Amino acid sequence: MHTRRKFIKISALGLGATALTGGAANWVVGASTKKTISAGFSQAAGWRKVATYCEVCFWKCSGWAYVSPEGQIQKITGNADDPQCNGRLCPRGTGGVGMFNDPDRLKTPLLRVTKNGEQTYREASWEEALDFVAGKMKEIKEKHGAESMALFNHGSSGRYFTYLLNAFGSNNVVAPSFAQCRGPRDTGFDLTFGESVSSPEVTDIRDTKCLVLIGSHIGENMHNGQIQEMSEAIDKGAVIITVDPRLSTAASKSKYWLPIKPSTDIALLLAWIHVLIYDDLYNKEYVGQYAEGLNELKEHVKDFTPEWAYGITTLKPELIRHSAREMANAAPSVIVHPGRHTSWYGDDVQRSRAIAILNGLLGSWGNRGGLFFKEGVKLPEFPHPEYPKPSWSWQETLNGRYPLAKEAITNTIIEASIPGEGKEHVIKGWIVSGTNLVVSVPLKEQLMKAMQSLDLLVVVDTMPMEITGYADVVLPECTYLERYDDLRAVPHREPTLALRMPAVEPLYETKPSWWIAKQIGERIGLGDFFKYNDLKEVLDWQLKQVGSSLSEMERIGLKKYPRKTPVYIEPGSAHQFATESGKIQFNSAELKAYGFASMPVYTPHAEPEAGYYRLIYGRAPMHTFSRTANNRNLVALMPENSVWVNPQVAELWGLKKNQYVWLKNQDGVISNFPVKVRITERIRWDSVYIVHGFGHHHKPLTYAYGRGVNDTELITQIAIDPTMGGTGMRGNFITFLKEEPKKEAKL
Ligand SMILES: Nc1nc2c(c(=O)[nH]1)N[C@H]1C(S)=C(S)[C@@H](COP(=O)(O)OP(=O)(O)OC[C@H]3O[C@@H](n4cnc5c(=O)[nH]c(N)nc54)[C@H](O)[C@@H]3O)O[C@H]1N2
Ligand SMILES: Nc1nc2c(c(=O)[nH]1)N[C@H]1C(S)=C(S)[C@@H](COP(=O)(O)OP(=O)(O)OC[C@H]3O[C@@H](n4cnc5c(=O)[nH]c(N)nc54)[C@H](O)[C@@H]3O)O[C@H]1N2
Ligand code: SF4
Ligand SMILES: [Mo]
Numbered sequence: 135m136h137t138r139r140k141f142i143k144i145s146a147l148g149l150g151a152t153a154l155t156g157g158a159a160n161w162v163v164g165a166s167t168k169k170t171i172s173a174g175f176s177q178a179a180g181w182r183k184v185a186t187y188c189e190v191c192f193w194k195c196s197g198w199a200y201v202s203p204e205g206q207i208q209k210i211t212g213n214a215d216d217p218q219c220n221g222r223l224c225p226r227g228t229g230g231v232g233m234f235n236d237p238d239r240l241k242t243p244l245l246r247v248t249k250n251g252e253q254t255y256r257e258a259s260w261e262e263a264l265d266f267v268a269g270k271m272k273e274i275k276e277k278h279g280a281e282s283m284a285l286f287n288h289g290s291s292g293r294y295f296t297y298l299l300n301a302f303g304s305n306n307v308v309a310p311s312f313a314q315c316r317g318p319r320d321t322g323f324d325l326t327f328g329e330s331v332s333s334p335e336v337t338d339i340r341d342t343k344c345l346v347l348i349g350s351h352i353g354e355n356m357h358n359g360q361i362q363e364m365s366e367a368i369d370k371g372a373v374i375i376t377v378d379p380r381l382s383t384a385a386s387k388s389k390y391w392l393p394i395k396p397s398t399d400i401a402l403l404l405a406w407i408h409v410l411i412y413d414d415l416y417n418k419e420y421v422g423q424y425a426e427g428l429n430e431l432k433e434h435v436k437d438f439t440p441e442w443a444y445g446i447t448t449l450k451p452e453l454i455r456h457s458a459r460e461m462a463n464a465a466p467s468v469i470v471h472p473g474r475h476t477s478w479y480g481d482d483v484q485r486s487r488a489i490a491i492l493n494g495l496l497g498s499w500g501n502r503g504g505l506f507f508k509e510g511v512k513l514p515e516f517p518h519p520e521y522p523k524p525s526w527s528w529q530e531t532l533n534g535r536y537p538l539a540k541e542a543i544t545n546t547i548i549e550a551s552i553p554g555e556g557k558e559h560v561i562k563g564w565i566v567s568g569t570n571l572v573v574s575v576p577l578k579e580q581l582m583k584a585m586q587s588l589d590l591l592v593v594v595d596t597m598p599m600e601i602t603g604y605a606d607v608v609l610p611e612c613t614y615l616e617r618y619d620d621l622r623a624v625p626h627r628e629p630t631l632a633l634r635m636p637a638v639e640p641l642y643e644t645k646p647s648w649w650i651a652k653q654i655g656e657r658i659g660l661g662d663f664f665k666y667n668d669l670k671e672v673l674d675w676q677l678k679q680v681g682s683s684l685s686e687m688e689r690i691g692l693k694k695y696p697r698k699t700p701v702y703i704e705p706g707s708a709h710q711f712a713t714e715s716g717k718i719q720f721n722s723a724e725l726k727a728y729g730f731a732s733m734p735v736y737t738p739h740a741e742p743e744a745g746y747y748r749l750i751y752g753r754a755p756m757h758t759f760s761r762t763a764n765n766r767n768l769v770a771l772m773p774e775n776s777v778w779v780n781p782q783v784a785e786l787w788g789l790k791k792n793q794y795v796w797l798k799n800q801d802g803v804i805s806n807f808p809v810k811v812r813i814t815e816r817i818r819w820d821s822v823y824i825v826h827g828f829g830h831h832h833k834p835l836t837y838a839y840g841r842g843v844n845d846t847e848l849i850t851q852i853a854i855d856p857t858m859g860g861t862g863m864r865g866n867f868i869t870f871l872k873e874e875p876k877k878e879a880k881l
Contacts, residue, residue: 185691268657322486328712344464420497427721467503480853510625
């Protein structure tokens with residue numbers, strides 16, 4: 135069974151020699167051979183300025199692509215009216231054109247075939263590829279029910295396939311950006327305040343007097359608006375407190391750096407809560423009016439003194455006290471940042487709850503310089519028939535686990551795709567769009583087993599990423615610079631709408647996802663759900679409902695709308711939070727009802743054995759996950775990752791600067807490739823740090839292949855959060871191999 139779907143290296147096929155040559159030529163001359171689209175308006179140099187929003191990460195900065203009369207995309211800049219970027223893009227957004235120019239892009243649909251007993255891909259027409267997908271989906275529906283189709287997604291394209299699946303009769307839609315990312319924080323804040331902090335986060339950093347970052351490495355985590363606001367706040371004298379085992383960029387700009395022993399944050403948070411309550415520093419008026427459960431919380435944290443926390447976190451009691459006092463001095467203009475990637479140690483909802491409670495004690499939500507109330511433009515949905523009601527959905531794949539999961543969990547959908555005796559709810563087909571599961575989801579063996587068991591695996595991507603090698607059908611999407619997409623309508627401080635339109639026509643045989651989803655839909659009898667010829671019709675219709683039009687948006691790119699509701703709590707108002715009682719929950723009845731601790735508790739986690747170091751990972755400013763490792767504009771800024779090692783450790787191991795080593799984890803898994811050693815005091819001796827997203831092992835990524843190391847392959851242990859299924863990935867430990875390991879020892 136395990137050889138049913140063999141991994142195919144697209145490059146090994148000598149595939150599309152002509153397409154590849156075409157690619158190389160286009161890499162040099164851009165899109166000059168292609169017709170450009172006539173919308174937009176003239177610049178002095180004859181360049182057109184075309185409205186877009188960035189897809190290099192999910193901050194979605196609004197910007198302009200400048201296109202020369204020859205049809206080349208010359209540059210991309212930020213839209214000055216956009217409060218999310220204020221006219222400035224980050225290095226990744228500026229380099230986004232490298233996605234369009236990438237010579238390794240997917241160029242035509244590909245179909246898996248067996249030739250002389252060997253599995254391979256052949257180029258296919260869209261007609262053929264779409265017919266194949268539609269045929270298989272119909273078959274799956276007849277045999278197993280529509281619910282047996284699942285979608286894995288990330289980014290703009292996921293929306294159209296979500297719609298397709300909902301119309302088909304399935305709501306098994308899942309994204310690693312929940313269980314592997316923001317899920318624990320969303321759940322923790324939801325339990326406490328009745329709502330999550332959203333994306334972009336509702337942090338009022340611009341006007342804060344004190345910003346507390348707990349493992350949130352803003353500056354390397356390059357969320358544009360946050361960074362701009364953070365430097366504005368620093369200029370205005372804000373105090374930054376950073377808790378990180380590594381001297382992050384943010385830590386280097388901080389008044390207090392708390393180099394915590396990794397995995398012990400909850401002890402620190404409990405001690406901070408203790409100091410705020412027992413030293414009488416919390417915001418009494420706010421807590422009295424808006425929160426409940428203070429007495430229970432006070433009793434709960436009685437013994438969690440800074441001295442107690444010192445023994446766990448290695449942070450000096452005075453440092454804990456002083457930093458707590460700084461927060462209280464700044465309150466309510468203080469933010470204990472909720473973080474974003476919060477699936478760390480398996481008790482992450484508890485940690486996020488502690489962070490939420492601190493914000494509650496300080497009175498930050500609803501006050502200037504704290505967390506604000508968001509508002510967005512409500513766009514009506516384009517009319518469509520009612521979705522059929524699925525007879526089961528992702529909740530059933532939980533089998534009674536993770537009762538607080540508000541979104542589907544990647545690993546349970548993967549698990550549900552492996553048939554087993556007595557398993558009632560089995561997934562038989564996947565559409566995967568905009569997510570490179572092989573690099574983003576831990577537990578590779580489980581993933582491989584699931585992919586081998588499927589009846590259908592469709593991958594929609596722009597690049598030949600690892601995941602494409604497992605597909606039955608690969609559908610090449612055009613990049614964000616070559617397509618219309620849904621309007622950006624995310625709520626934030628100011629309601630805005632932003633448009634993405636094509637700067638140039640799609641290169642090669644690539645197509646936008648809205649078109650792909652519609653084509654599949656029509657082939658499986660769902661034409662009524664796609665009653666438009668072009669997404670432009672949908673956008674124009676939606677815009678006209680909110681007093682604009684597509685032609686206006688093509689001209690301005692971004693439109694601001696006046697707020698109808700207050701940004702902060704109006705003085706004296708009886709504000710109700712979105713919890714059941716309307717009050718902030720220090721002691722969560724909901725957690726208690728499910729048998730979980732109703733207030734945060736500290737639990738010790740596994741420690742490295744002698745000779746091993748905790749593997750921690752994060753971001754670099756010039757890359758996004760694994761998606762940019764082949765982008766020629768961005769690799770010029772950072773070609774590969776390195777492993778950060780403390781000088782004491784380097785000395786112990788005799789490691790030299792820039793030496794290449796292989797990493798081996800606690801389960802004997804060895805990295806596919808060697809990685810450069812960076813010796814630095816900026817990391818604690820008990821941990822090593824690597825930037826996620828490198829070490830690609832798919833040869834068609836001609837630049838990224840073999841450069842650096844992939845953290846995911848070394849994450850073979852996960853700690854699952856029992857409340858909502860988040861997969862904590864930081865309980866893995868590595869050691870160094872100075873010699874190249876024997877081939878058979880590798881994964
Ligand atoms: N080990 C480890 N694992 C992690 C993380 C980590 O730090 N370390 N981070 C976690 C976090 S925070 C998150 S949010 C997830 C993110 O993980 P994913 O959801 O996998 O997100 P990306 O890495 O952005 O997805 C990249 C895929 O999208 C494709 N793509 C890019 N643009 C387009 C497009 O326009 N259309 C289509 N169809 N495809 C496109 C890329 O080519 C690539 O295959 O990973 C999580 N997993
Ligand atoms: N440039 C760039 N920016 C990005 C992204 C990107 O790919 N590239 N991705 C975006 C996405 S989707 C996300 S989710 C965010 C993720 O970014 P964040 O939410 O900011 O960060 P994390 O990945 O959780 O945390 C990384 C930091 O945690 C520290 N750390 C590790 N273990 C511990 C610990 O036990 N305790 C504490 N206190 N700190 C610890 C690490 O040293 C590192 O500095 O970044 C976003 N921004
Ligand atoms: S923060 Fe950077 S990569 Fe993300 S959307 Fe904005 S410009 Fe693009
Ligand atoms: Mo994320």
